[in-house]
Amino acid sequence: MRDEDVFIELDGVEKVFEVRRKTGFMKRERRTVRAVDSISFRVARGEMVGYIGPNGAGKSTTIKMLTGILTPSGGRLRVAGIDPSRERTRLAHRIGVVFGQRTTLWWDLPLIDSYKLMHRMYRIPDARYRENLDRLVELLDLGDLLDVPVRQLSLGQRMRGDIAAALLHDPEVLYLDEPTIGLDVISKAKVRDFLRELNTERGTTVLLTTHDLQDIEQLCSRVMVIDHGRMMYDGPLAGLHEVGESERTLVVDLERELPPIEAPPARVVKVEGPRQWLAFPAAESAAVLVARIAAEYPLVDLSVREPDIEAVIAKMYAEQADRAERAIS
Amino acid sequence: MAERSALLEGLRAYRLIAGMWVRSSMTYRTSFAVTVLGNLMVTGLDFVAILLMFSQVDSLGGWSLPEIALLYGLSATSFGLADLVLGSMDVLGGRMRDGSFDTLLVRPAPVLAQIGADHFALRRLGRITQGALVLGWALVSVEVEWTAGKVLLVPLMLVSGAAIFCAFFVAGAAFQILAQDAAEVQNAFTYGGTTLLQYPPTVFGKDLVRGVTFMLPLAFVNWVPAAYVLGRPYPLALPSWTAFVSPLVAVACCALAGLAWRAGLRSYRSTGS
Numbered sequence: 001m002r003d004e005d006v007f008i009e010l011d012g013v014e015k016v017f018e019v020r021r022k023t024g025f026m027k028r029e030r031r032t033v034r035a036v037d038s039i040s041f042r043v044a045r046g047e048m049v050g051y052i053g054p055n056g057a058g059k060s061t062t063i064k065m066l067t068g069i070l071t072p073s074g075g076r077l078r079v080a081g082i083d084p085s086r087e088r089t090r091l092a093h094r095i096g097v098v099f100g101q102r103t104t105l106w107w108d109l110p111l112i113d114s115y116k117l118m119h120r121m122y123r124i125p126d127a128r129y130r131e132n133l134d135r136l137v138e139l140l141d142l143g144d145l146l147d148v149p150v151r152q153l154s155l156g157q158r159m160r161g162d163i164a165a166a167l168l169h170d171p172e173v174l175y176l177d178e179p180t181i182g183l184d185v186i187s188k189a190k191v192r193d194f195l196r197e198l199n200t201e202r203g204t205t206v207l208l209t210t211h212d213l214q215d216i217e218q219l220c221s222r223v224m225v226i227d228h229g230r231m232m233y234d235g236p237l238a239g240l241h242e243v244g245e246s247e248r249t250l251v252v253d254l255e256r257e258l259p260p261i262e263a264p265p266a267r268v269v270k271v272e273g274p275r276q277w278l279a280f281p282a283a284e285s286a287a288v289l290v291a292r293i294a295a296e297y298p299l300v301d302l303s304v305r306e307p308d309i310e311a312v313i314a315k316m317y318a319e320q321a322d323r324a325e326r327a328i329s
Numbered sequence: 330m331a332e333r334s335a336l337l338e339g340l341r342a343y344r345l346i347a348g349m350w351v352r353s354s355m356t357y358r359t360s361f362a363v364t365v366l367g368n369l370m371v372t373g374l375d376f377v378a379i380l381l382m383f384s385q386v387d388s389l390g391g392w393s394l395p396e397i398a399l400l401y402g403l404s405a406t407s408f409g410l411a412d413l414v415l416g417s418m419d420v421l422g423g424r425m426r427d428g429s430f431d432t433l434l435v436r437p438a439p440v441l442a443q444i445g446a447d448h449f450a451l452r453r454l455g456r457i458t459q460g461a462l463v464l465g466w467a468l469v470s471v472e473v474e475w476t477a478g479k480v481l482l483v484p485l486m487l488v489s490g491a492a493i494f495c496a497f498f499v500a501g502a503a504f505q506i507l508a509q510d511a512a513e514v515q516n517a518f519t520y521g522g523t524t525l526l527q528y529p530p531t532v533f534g535k536d537l538v539r540g541v542t543f544m545l546p547l548a549f550v551n552w553v554p555a556a557y558v559l560g561r562p563y564p565l566a567l568p569s570w571t572a573f574v575s576p577l578v579a580v581a582c583c584a585l586a587g588l589a590w591r592a593g594l595r596s597y598r599s600t601g602s
Contacts, residue, residue, distance in 0.1 A: 017600060069434040071598045085598065089338075092437035104432050108353040120345055121438060149356070 007173060007205050008043040008066065013075035015061050015229075035061040037229035038075065045172070048199045048206040050220035050237075052213075052313070058229040059209045063175055066207070067097055080172060093122060096171035098162050100178030105150040111161050112146040115168060122169040129168060136164040139194055156187025163194065167204075174198070176208040180215055192218050217306075225313060232316065238282075240312055247279040249305040250289060255298035263292050274300075282307055335439060342438035346446035354450060361452065368455030372409075376401060376463055379527065390531030395470035396559055397529060402464025403483075403551040404526035407490025408519070409457035414491070415498040417448035419516065422505050425597070434598075441590055444502065471559065479558045482572065489575035490550035494519060496582035497545075503586070503593030522547050530564040538564050549578040 015036040036058045043049055053059050064070040065077060068084035068091050082091045105114040119129045137143055140160040180188045196219060198204050216223055223240060225233040233240055253275050260268035266280035266289055280289055286304050354361050383394045421444055424430040433443045497519050530538050530552045542548040542565060556563045557572030
């Protein structure tokens with residue numbers, strides 16, 4: 001990543017909360033919680049990054065610091081060269097934010113009214129507003145919804161409406177917090193198609209947090225995993241499999257029932273008539289394995305199943321915990 | 330310069346958001362009409378209570394009915410103005426709990442203006458109308474030798490009073506951030522304050538009068554300047570020039586409230602709660 005391409009920059013960013021808890025009448029216990037613990041990463045202009053981790057891992061806290069809502073307790077943080085907590089309103093013109101579970105649209109008013117408010121609040125030049133609105137309406141399929149009061153929209157329609165509202169002022173980066181939560185399959189696909197288009201066509205930098213690993217698989221070339229406020233992994237999705245030592249599954253249909261196939265390092269995990277399931281390390285090439293099996297066995301059909309990232313992450317956590325335990329004992 | 334443009338930006342954002350709330354409420358026209366009427370009637374009952382008292386006695390704390398109506402009208406109208414402008418700041422606690430407060434912080438507009446305009450409701454005109462009616466009746470009924478100074482003092486009292494109550498709303502909101510969901514504490518000071526001021530200072534204990542003069546300067550909303558207009562002794566035997574310091578008191582209150590709000594917002598942004 002060249003220096004001039006860096007758009008988001010975090011250096012040892014920390015966020016410490018002091019939590020006061022009632023422990024009895026008039027008695028309070030103070031406890032400090034490290035929600036984000038010395039996180040560093042860089043995101044280049046035009047990247048699309050997935051930010052994942054369990055609940056309470058520090059994802060939302062990071063997003064809130066990036067958008068200027070929260071002030072970091074330590075470290076250095078820059079977005080487009082701006083310190084978000086110091087110049088919140090200046091930054092606001094350059095970023096778009098979608099909070100999945102909180103709509104910013106006006107409940108009782110037609111959808112278009114919310115857009116008109118954005119037009120004036122962000123002082124978007126008329127021509128650019130018209131152009132952006134037309135494009136977003138077309139891409140997000142909002143044409144028939146503009147005159148409908150927001151309260152009558154479905155969850156998926158509202159999410160599309162919210163995404164359009166966040167993009168009318170041409171932000172350079174879009175933060176999405178759980179953009180597909182609660183959406184049906186078709187709505188999810190529409191949102192993902194749009195985000196891909198936004199990223200490739202307009203070059204908008206996208207950072208999204210999600211629980212839906214399909215979002216990451218289909219959209220992000222890079223994924224960051226955070227837990228207990230620490231960065232656990234930052235790299236390509238494929239690499240996550242290696243770190244988690246996950247396995248892919250090769251399903252083969254043979255001409256007839258045969259004894260379990262022998263093709264190390266793959267091992268047969270299940271046999272059902274002529275169909276056999278073989279597990280092999282995700283880092284191994286499937287092509288080599290398939291070629292070897294095809295040469296020795298009467299092959300009719302086959303398919304490769306990618307490991308579920310959720311399982312990969314769970315495994316990664318388990319290993320970390322294991323190592324921590326061993327370190328203690 | 331930066332302060333001035335922040336103020337203009339704030340007013341602009343306030344106007345935009347308040348306009349959206351008015352449009353929202355107009356989607357339920359009947360409901361709007363009913364609440365305006367209801368508001369007018371409920372606040373009207375307030376004054377009916379005072380009328381009932383006067384059906385039994387000729388004066389209250391030495392003040393006649395038109396004189397008390399003047400106090401009532403001044404307090405109710407200036408509070409009504411503040412309530413119209415910033416009356417929904419008690420929704421702040423709820424917005425912080427459900428997380429929607431964060432969505433205001435990513436907008437290119439001052440947060441105070443956004444939260445001030447939140448749930449802006451024209452139905453609050455009911456309270457102002459009722460207060461203004463009582464004030465109008467009081468002004469023609471009191472036996473006063475009107476001078477230029479006394480005439481000038483009336484609008485001055487209304488504006489200063491509204492500003493003092495606005496400062497209370499803002500300070501209350503700042504306190505809500507720190508204490509989390511202290512809307513009731515805020516209401517005790519704002520709504521409680523206006524009820525207090527509807528009666529003459531002579532009916533209250535001296536310590537209370539001292540408190541609302543020097544600690545929470547409510548006395549400058551109407552008690553002190555109205556004493557000048559009516560030619561009555563000042564509460565706490567204050568010197569006569571104090572009748573004209575209400576605008577200064579209002580400016581000081583607003584400045585303090587502004588500082589409190591900044592401190593509150595800074596605290597929210599460092600604690601996230």
